Structures are given as C-alpha cells and as structure tokens.
Amino acid sequence: TTGTDRTISFDLVARARVFGGFDGTEVALAQRDPVAHPTILSGEIGLAGAIDNSQHVVRADESFIDRDSILDGFIITAGNMSSVAGTGGGVFITNGAKPTIANCRIVGNNAFAAGGGVRVEGNASPLIMNCAILGNTARNAAGLDVVNAAATVINPLIAHNASSLVSPGGVRWTNATGTLANGVIVGNTSNGLVGQAAQITVASSTLNITHNDIEDLDGSIGDATNFDEDPAFLNLPGTDGVVGTVDDDLRLTDCSPLIEKGSIVALPLDLADLDEDFDTTERYSIDITNGARIINDPSHAGVSVDVGPLEHPGSPLPDPDLNDDGIVGPPDLAILLSAWDTDGCHPADLNGDGTVGPADLALLLAAWTVNP
Incomplete structure (x- = not known):
C-alpha cells in the first residue's frame, strides 16, 4: 500500500x-x-x-x-x-x-x-x-x-x-x-x-x-x-x-546431523498437489526452495526426510583414497585406523553410517592398490 x-x-x-x-x-x-x-x-x-x-x-x-x-x-x-x-x-x-x-x-x-x-x-x-x-x-x-x-x-x-x-x-x-x-x-x-x-x-x-x-x-x-x-x-x-x-x-553442511534424521510419516499428504504430478496420496514432496523434499544422501545412513525446512542435495560417499595420492594403500589404512570408533562426520566413514569401524575397513581393503 x-x-x-x-x-x-x-x-x-x-x-x-x-x-x-x-x-x-x-x-x-x-x-x-x-x-x-x-x-x-x-x-x-x-x-x-x-x-x-x-x-x-x-x-x-x-x-x-x-x-x-x-x-x-x-x-x-x-x-x-x-x-x-x-x-x-x-x-x-x-x-x-x-x-x-x-x-x-x-x-x-x-x-x-x-x-x-x-x-x-x-x-x-x-x-x-x-x-x-x-x-x-x-x-x-x-x-x-x-x-x-x-x-x-x-x-x-x-x-x-x-x-x-x-x-x-x-x-x-x-x-x-x-x-x-x-x-x-x-x-x-x-x-x-x-x-x-x-x-x-x-x-x-x-x-x-x-x-x-x-x-x-x-x-x-x-x-x-x-x-x-x-x-x-x-x-x-x-x-x-x-x-x-x-x-x-x-x-x-555435508556433516549436518539434520540429514536423514526426520520422519517421513510426519509429512502431511500433498492434498493440494503442489508438485503438480496429479498424485495427492503421496507425502508432501517439496522443500522451502521448491526442491525435492526427500533426497537420499548416500553419505548418511538411512533414507528419510531431513530435519528443518531445506533438504540437503546429497553428497557422495567418501573416497577410500583418504590421502588423495591416487592409490589406496598403507597411508590410507593408517588414517582410517587413527579414526577408529570416531562418531559423526569423518572422511574415513566410508559407508556413511556415522561411525568409523569394521565396515569401513572392509571397503578400504576391497579397494586396496586400486585407483578409485
């Protein structure tokens, strides 16, 4: 006015x-x-x-x-x-x-x-x-x-x-x-x-x-x-x-604890069909930027909605070549072992489950001497 x-x-x-x-x-x-x-x-x-x-x-x-x-x-x-x-x-x-x-x-x-x-x-x-x-x-x-x-x-x-x-x-x-x-x-x-x-x-x-x-x-x-x-x-x-x-x-950030921590069941049904896909039986499917409301982030365990109004676009799983020298070998193993049992977001958490442990070691050994 x-x-x-x-x-x-x-x-x-x-x-x-x-x-x-x-x-x-x-x-x-x-x-x-x-x-x-x-x-x-x-x-x-x-x-x-x-x-x-x-x-x-x-x-x-x-x-x-x-x-x-x-x-x-x-x-x-x-x-x-x-x-x-x-x-x-x-x-x-x-x-x-x-x-x-x-x-x-x-x-x-x-x-x-x-x-x-x-x-x-x-x-x-x-x-x-x-x-x-x-x-x-x-x-x-x-x-x-x-x-x-x-x-x-x-x-x-x-x-x-x-x-x-x-x-x-x-x-x-x-x-x-x-x-x-x-x-x-x-x-x-x-x-x-x-x-x-x-x-x-x-x-x-x-x-x-x-x-x-x-x-x-x-x-x-x-x-x-x-x-x-x-x-x-x-x-x-x-x-x-x-x-x-x-x-x-x-x-x-890629390490946010909000990623994949919400409840899909808590999302209301998209009765107004805001994404214009003619499906009003699905859960609410857009975030505050008009982007997708549910994006599977492979670097975090589980598949769910993020907490908060904005969905993280996702990030790839960490590379087993932890020291970025072009091969997977002893220096990378040393980095992983030094981070053993570390919780949270760490480059050595190769499977994205939130903890550096046996599953990550198995992934690193499977890639040994391989240029990922």
Missing part, C-alpha cells in the same frame, strides 16, 4: 492459493524459484523505520479459511504490532482459521505482547510447513506463540528469535494441541529463561513432539526421537552476518 493505515494486512481468503517465487516467464508451478526470485510481503509502510509499520503483515481471521487457503513461497517481514496487547506481527491466525502457510521465511517482525513471528489463537488450526521463523522479537514467545488453538508445524526452523521477558524466545504452547515434527529450534533467547525453556515451553497442552533438534533439550517434552545437536548450517546469517534478514542461508 502507499497509504499509512497500519491495520491493513495481506488477508487470506477462502480457497485462494497464492504462490511466490516467479519471474513472470514460468508456465508451471514447479518452475518457480523462491531463492532466485524472492517475493516479499512487507509491513514497511509510511516513513522509514518500524514505528509506523503494519500491525500484521499476514492475517487469517475467518473460520471458512481452510487448508486449501494457501500462502506459499514468500518472505514475510517488517510487521510491527506495537499496541500493548498486540500479537502476531508477522502472521496472525485466529477465529478458527485453518490456512496452510508453507515454504515461507518469517523474519524480522515484532509484536509488543507475544508472537512476533507468528501468533495462533482463537481455536485456529493452521498447517505451518517448511517455514523459517527467524530474528523476530516480542516480550513473550517471540518466534511462534500458540494459545487456545491447535497447530501442525512440520519441518520448521525457529531460530534466533528474542523475547524480552521471562518467556521462551522460540516457541510457546499454552492450552493448545497439535504437532511439532522435524523441526530445528535453536539460538533463541529469553530475558530470564535458560536451557530448553529459552527455546520452547509447553503448558496445559497435548502435543506430538517428534524428530526435532532442540537446543538444550532436557527430555521433559516429546519422545526419544528428539535430539540436541549443532545443526551445522553452512552460513545461516548470510552475507550480511545477521540472522533474521532476507539473505539468511538455510543450507546445511
């Missing part, structure tokens, strides 16, 4: 599917590229600076807004809900709305009270899929706040959000139901909470919390599939060095 009405938002409507990532030459949904052609929904109106920005950038507040009301492939930024009780600066979902928010980056929004990035309330029950909620601020629950509602949150990245009161910086569920699966919740901060509580709190809620990487996980929520490891992003802050801006880099 060219006006200064702070109550104006991008309001979702029933059965409308809105997609970003186009340059105008595409003839099919599968051709869009949200990385090369970012589509930004911004609350920046009026004067420069946040003080007069839109209160909500995106809003869904009608019960007839259902799963087929889709917002997919956008950057949602610069919302500022500054009233004393204000919530949901980036995305505000209420009044029984059930939209699909997919493949969006919700970054750099603020709410005075709670839910700087996303607020879900009023018996709403959205599907939030493959979204990165980064660098948002609020007094309470700066990233995602679900209160008296339900939410299905699959493959999110909720990171580096900051709450200024004694409240989690990442996610808060209160009197709520829902699912949190295949997510990454790290680097969020609170003015008063530490450990897991600075990342996520759950109160009077019934949730299915599985296959998430949660910083400082203490075992009090979810099941044994959740874990606490450094996600090993390639360069999350991007070129500007700040998490929560439009250039954030969600790519993983």
Whole structure:
C-alpha cells in the first residue's frame, strides 16, 4: 500500500492459493524459484523505520479459511504490532482459521505482547510447513506463540528469535494441541529463561513432539526421537552476518546431523498437489526452495526426510583414497585406523553410517592398490 493505515494486512481468503517465487516467464508451478526470485510481503509502510509499520503483515481471521487457503513461497517481514496487547506481527491466525502457510521465511517482525513471528489463537488450526521463523522479537514467545488453538508445524526452523521477558524466545504452547515434527529450534533467547525453556515451553497442552533438534533439550517434552545437536548450517546469517534478514542461508553442511534424521510419516499428504504430478496420496514432496523434499544422501545412513525446512542435495560417499595420492594403500589404512570408533562426520566413514569401524575397513581393503 502507499497509504499509512497500519491495520491493513495481506488477508487470506477462502480457497485462494497464492504462490511466490516467479519471474513472470514460468508456465508451471514447479518452475518457480523462491531463492532466485524472492517475493516479499512487507509491513514497511509510511516513513522509514518500524514505528509506523503494519500491525500484521499476514492475517487469517475467518473460520471458512481452510487448508486449501494457501500462502506459499514468500518472505514475510517488517510487521510491527506495537499496541500493548498486540500479537502476531508477522502472521496472525485466529477465529478458527485453518490456512496452510508453507515454504515461507518469517523474519524480522515484532509484536509488543507475544508472537512476533507468528501468533495462533482463537481455536485456529493452521498447517505451518517448511517455514523459517527467524530474528523476530516480542516480550513473550517471540518466534511462534500458540494459545487456545491447535497447530501442525512440520519441518520448521525457529531460530534466533528474542523475547524480552521471562518467556521462551522460540516457541510457546499454552492450552493448545497439535504437532511439532522435524523441526530445528535453536539460538533463541529469553530475558530470564535458560536451557530448553529459552527455546520452547509447553503448558496445559497435548502435543506430538517428534524428530526435532532442540537446543538444550532436557527430555521433559516429546519422545526419544528428539535430539540436541549443532545443526551445522553452512552460513545461516548470510552475507550480511545477521540472522533474521532476507539473505539468511538455510543450507546445511555435508556433516549436518539434520540429514536423514526426520520422519517421513510426519509429512502431511500433498492434498493440494503442489508438485503438480496429479498424485495427492503421496507425502508432501517439496522443500522451502521448491526442491525435492526427500533426497537420499548416500553419505548418511538411512533414507528419510531431513530435519528443518531445506533438504540437503546429497553428497557422495567418501573416497577410500583418504590421502588423495591416487592409490589406496598403507597411508590410507593408517588414517582410517587413527579414526577408529570416531562418531559423526569423518572422511574415513566410508559407508556413511556415522561411525568409523569394521565396515569401513572392509571397503578400504576391497579397494586396496586400486585407483578409485
């Protein structure tokens, strides 16, 4: 808008599917590229600076807004809900709305009270899929706040959000139901909470919390599939060095523990046929970049979906020629033996099972004196 009405938002409507990532030459949904052609929904109106920005950038507040009301492939930024009780600066979902928010980056929004990035309330029950909620601020629950509602949150990245009161910086569920699966919740901060509580709190809620990487996980929520490891992003802050801006880099290193660690079963069915293959019985099949959601990475054991919004493209298994001299021989054996029982990502883990051991030795010996 060219006006200064702070109550104006991008309001979702029933059965409308809105997609970003186009340059105008595409003839099919599968051709869009949200990385090369970012589509930004911004609350920046009026004067420069946040003080007069839109209160909500995106809003869904009608019960007839259902799963087929889709917002997919956008950057949602610069919302500022500054009233004393204000919530949901980036995305505000209420009044029984059930939209699909997919493949969006919700970054750099603020709410005075709670839910700087996303607020879900009023018996709403959205599907939030493959979204990165980064660098948002609020007094309470700066990233995602679900209160008296339900939410299905699959493959999110909720990171580096900051709450200024004694409240989690990442996610808060209160009197709520829902699912949190295949997510990454790290680097969020609170003015008063530490450990897991600075990342996520759950109160009077019934949730299915599985296959998430949660910083400082203490075992009090979810099941044994959740874990606490450094996600090993390639360069999350991007070129500007700040998490929560439009250039954030969600790519993983080849050694990331997020690779192949998610649950395929947790992925919803592709009822909207977003990949346009006429198969609505398959699991959701695209990631935040419009790439494939499930890629078998031969350098990691198993075949599953990665944790977080972006699927790693895969990397080849390590070469048995560990010293790169053109032959497989004693120096390579010495390198492998020196790494024996090493867990994690190591060049001598030739079969990609996460540990250097007998199976790797067998592969090296099978290639002995051979130029791989």
